[in-house]
Amino acid sequence: MTLFGQTFDAQQMMGLVSMLLLLAFWIMVLGRERRYARWFSQWEADRKARRQAEIAGERSDQDQHRGPRGPWG
Template sequence: MNLEPHQTFQLVSLLAVLGLFCFSLRDKMNYARWFKRWEAERKARRDAELAAEARANGDEPKTGPWD
């Protein structure tokens, strides 16, 4: 099987586009993972601040679904 020059160029181009797509997808997945972790940490800090304020005011921190 012999490949002509334009077929070789098409194959190389296709592989380059596939490589770019893989790197782009990996970066997007890493960003989504980072953002979820950041949101969880931010929520934990906010909950801790609210609990500290409640303790300072003499109130019990609200921890149940009935609050």
């Protein structure tokens, strides 16, 4: 086979095919890794928001149970 004026034998063709398959594999891996990173960032932000909501809820519950404070009630 001739490609760009260069004649390739079977061994060179196998090397070219394997390099192209490896490139396709790494493109898939990169896409999955980026998708996982986005999912993890979103999960972490949701977890932080839930935790802050819990803390805010606990503070409002504590403020309601305390009753009047200070000399003026």
